Amino acid sequence: MKAAGVLALMAGLITVTESKIYTRCKLAKIFSRASLDNYGGFNLGNWICMAYYESHYNTSAKTVLDDGSIDYGIFQINSFTWCRSEKLQEKNYCHVACSDLVTDDLTDSIICAKKIVKETQGMNYWQGWKKHCEGKDLSEWKKGCDVS
Template sequence: MKAAGILALIGCLVTTTEPKVYTRCKLAKIFSRAGLDNYQGFSLGNWICMAYYESHYNTTAQTELEDGSIDYGIFQINSFTWCRRAKLQEKNHCHVACSALITDDLTDAIICAKKIAKETEGMNYWQGWKRHCEGKDLSEWKKGCEVS
């Protein structure tokens, strides 16, 4: 009986991260409200296109790289440079735990993405953007979305 109670308590404490996959238009609204439209000179279409090719709008996306680092979340932000996965292991330029980048609340991910765009070569950090979005007409990415 005691063991069943302990197992029930553990079950309540353990939380699983359910993947949240946003729609294109929902992200357009979130990104617009967060000030990403024309941030560092990149239109909203750039951010939506990049997020699609980096994570397919999946907030819990994680990609382990050959060097042992992990790319996290909707923007696939790397653990070695930008977030903290272990206590003293990474540089953590965004001053955020990597786990904060894989939640449905995109605040930390957006703040970090802005820092990356500002402190690096704009959106060149993201290979998905370079391969699929750079230099293209990206107006279709927000077409049909009510963005304020």
């Protein structure tokens, strides 16, 4: 009987932390509601384009870098500077656990991304944005998504 209860609890936890791959238009709506359009001078197309090239809209994306740090979530936010994992030397400027950046709830990721844009040099933090989105016409990224 105890084993069944434990299995039910574990199944519930797995469901809660399950990742999600968003569609472009669903992200456009979430980003719009989160006031990312024109945040830091970057229109919605920039945010959608950046998220695509950083994670392909996958909330569970993780990339281990050469320095041993890890980029987390839909915006690929780095563990050494912006979030907290197990290592003590991390700065955690966003005051968030890295594990909170790999869930289908994008609240913490968006708050941290806004902080990065505000406290660094805009979207230059993201290499995917610099390589694929910077200086380009990004109107297609929100086209057909019913966002203004």
